[in-house]
Amino acid sequence: MGTNWSSRLLAAATVAPLIRWLVAADSVPSGTGRRATCDACGAPFGLDGPLRTLSPLARCGACRQRIGAPPLTVELALVAVAVVLILADRSALETVAFAWWALCAVPLLFVDLAVHRLPDRLTYAAAGGTVVLLGLAALVGGTGTADDPAPGGGAWLRALLAGAAVASLFVASTLLLGRRGFGLGDAKLVLSSAAVLGWLGWPMVAFGLMVAFAAAALTSVVLLATHRVQWSGHLPFGPFLILGSVVALALT
Structure with missing residues (x-):
């Protein structure tokens, strides 16, 4: 250790x-x-x-x-x-997949905080690399933790479905609500974030998103109460998506 x-x-x-x-x-x-x-x-x-x-x-x-x-x-x-x-304490390939996602997510977090944008080069790299590496983890198998076997093809399919489903909901909010909905950058980021959550299980998809929305709501209330932002202000959601995924990963 x-x-x-x-x-x-x-x-x-x-x-x-x-x-x-x-x-x-x-x-x-x-x-x-x-x-x-x-x-x-x-x-x-x-x-x-x-x-x-x-x-x-x-x-x-x-x-x-x-x-x-x-x-x-x-x-x-x-x-x-x-x-x-x-x-x-996941298997080696799972750890590599999560590490790849994190290495893309950390700069995305700071960029979104600084300029309220999520560059395509990083969101696409996060989605593509995470999905491919999780696919390899499913193919190779092995031990995910000391007690549980590593997920296989079912978990990889679940990761794909979770990423696609949540990203589709984000895109729909953009089309229906415009600036009041999620940005397309958020939809691209959630492709990988939700895939990580989906690999961990459907309950973790719900939990990770719940953490993200709760943290965003709490931060908004604090910023409004301290007059740091106005009602018409924009709060970047990317950092909260990343937070939700990291918290879920930490609790598995």
Whole structure:
């Protein structure tokens, strides 16, 4: 168990600069190309740039202005996800599938908080990679936990149906309600989030969505009560979808 903890926490720390780069590059308005330079001084940043830019300090190597997500937040999110995956104690391929989803979900969370959008490149990567890896887990089988056998093809079909069904409901809300419904980005994100929940079981689909809606409602009430937003304001729903899926995974 000690090796398991240390290796996965080390992996989380190793990918943190990549996730920070994704957040900084994609936290731009819709229709705008990826950010490649510091907004304050124009200095380039990226995976091949100054390490300080993509470190937990999140500061431009030239002018020291913050770039991307606040300091330490990405790192803490990755550590939290790693802990959840360790405690879930799933089979190797299941863990890889959930880890892939998480590596796409963490930057999506920060981008949605920053600019209220969910980039297609990340939502599609999350959906495609998660479905394929869960399919491999179903094909190979093995031990999902110490007590229960890993789900097979039935669980994979359930994951597909859950993702498609919930995404369809989100799209329908967009078509019927317009701006008052869910965004298409939310529908694309829920393809993978609901697939993760569906793999865990139909009760977890309901539970994960319930957590997401309850957290969103509570946050809205708090923000309205503290006058941080108006009734006409928009609250990004992507972070709550991710939260619901992580909580469900942590409790399985």
